[in-house]
Amino acid sequence: MDADPLSNRRPETGAFFQRDLGWHAPAFTPGYKTSVLRSPQKALLSLDNTITEITGPVFGHNILGELDNDLIHNFARPGESAIGPRIIVHGRVIDERGRGVPNVLLEFWQANAGGRYRHRKEGYLAALDPNFGGCGRTITDEDGNYAFRTVQPGPYPWPNGVNDWRPAHIHFSVFGHGFAQRLITQMYFEGDPMIWQCPIVRTIPDHAAIETLIAALDRQATIPMDARAYKFDIVLRGRRSSMFENRMEGN
Amino acid sequence: MVQPLNRFRETPSQTAGPYVHIGMTPNFCGIEGAYAQDLGALMVNGKTQGERITVRARVFDGTGTPLRDALIEIWQADAAGLYNSPSEMRGAADPNFSGWGRKATDMESGECIFETIRPGRVPFRDGRMQAPHISFWIVARGINLGLHTRMYFPEEEAANAADPLLARIEHRSRVPTLIAARADDGAYVFDIHLQGEHETVFLDV
Ligand SMILES: [Fe+3]
Secondary structure, three states, X not given: OOOOOOOOOOXXXXXXXXXXXXXXXXXXXXXOHHHOOOOOOOOOEEOOOOHHHHOOOOOOHHHOOOOOOEOOOOOOOOOOOOOOOEEEEEEEEEEOOXXXXXXXXXXXEOOOOOOOOOOOOOOOOOOOOOOOOOEEEEEOOOOOEEEEEEEOOOOEEEOOOOOEEEOOEEEEEEXXXXXXXXXXXXXXXXXXXXXXXXXXXXXXXOHHHHHOOEEEEOOOOOEOOOEEEEEOOEEEOOEOOHHHOOOOOOO | OOOOOOOOOOOOOOOOOOOHHHXXXXXXXXXXXXXXXXXOOOOXXXXXXXXXXXXXXXXXXXXXXXXOOOEEEEEOOOOOOOOOOOOOOOOOOOOOEOOEEEEEOOOOOOEEEEEEEOOOOXXXXXXXXXXXXXXXXXXXXXXXXXXXXXXXXXXXXXXXXXXXXXXXXXOHHHHHHHXXXXXXXXXXXXXXXXXXXXXXOOEEO
């Protein structure tokens, strides 16, 4: 794929920094029951990146439809909108070196304001909103910034313990520049006491790591009489400078 | 005191959950109209160079049951061994081949099917050629951090035997977990086992 012709950034070809597996949740987390039978038990094979992991597809802004970053309207009937507290979620995708990452594809999905997903496996009693689909996407700008509009999702119960509830959250898929940078995570909302009770949140061992998943209420970005704003920054793996790399092609 | 490195830490992963399809393959799960087509659904077109192949993949849990709610992405080189990526500095890849595919596993059979091409060979870090392979990334409910692995081809015996990644696998009995089988219809069948005797070799890359 061609690099952005308007950008003077040179594509990066260095290997990604080693992933800190102690910062992420381990695979086997019995408090989250589904992980018990879905967690590899043998050690991973650790390997410095080859070109297979260093490269990855890049998505052009041309794949985006006009309403892709507006979950309030992208599934609604003409003239109507989704029900619920209107919010803007915005932030910046940076890497571990602090550099903004442009052209990152962000895909998000969430329950509606009542906590109900539009999915055939969903079993919660809360009502579907006919004007809310629950998916959206956007691509970061030259500095790594992104924003989208949605309604604040509700908390919902799920079958794990007898009475486990998920805190309100938005799921994010983040597509950086290399296949080894691939990441899926969830964003939570400042002030929600249910975050700390959730078995899925608690798969992450470090309190400080969990705090990086909690978006701050951003009153400065709030639009008067329209939508509150939450700010959620995302950090992707950084990469080494290719200047000092061994030659990839050998010979 | 020394100067701080001022590095940030990677955002922690969380499971994709049972509703990953809503966000990543909405048309597959009945949310139509949001996007014209699910991203990554088509990897090839009529002009793509190379030999067409079909890859059928499944993911099994610790009881041997296929996951019916997983999502798999694959990434591979084109027929000439070039990646369709800005970070590919060795030449221009086939513009008619994306190299990237995304599929949800079938909600009944647990299978997902990629229509793609046979990848060319790409070099390892030290310049040795790797055997042809397809990179896999698996996410699902119950998986806290997306799993990376690779699929190799069964008929590439010599190339597989010399492959630098496969050579790094200490327990040789596990090497076959990365090598696809060939079905009677010619399709490659890649069964990924999350646990158990045949647990697939997953990669920390
Ligand atoms: Fe959820």
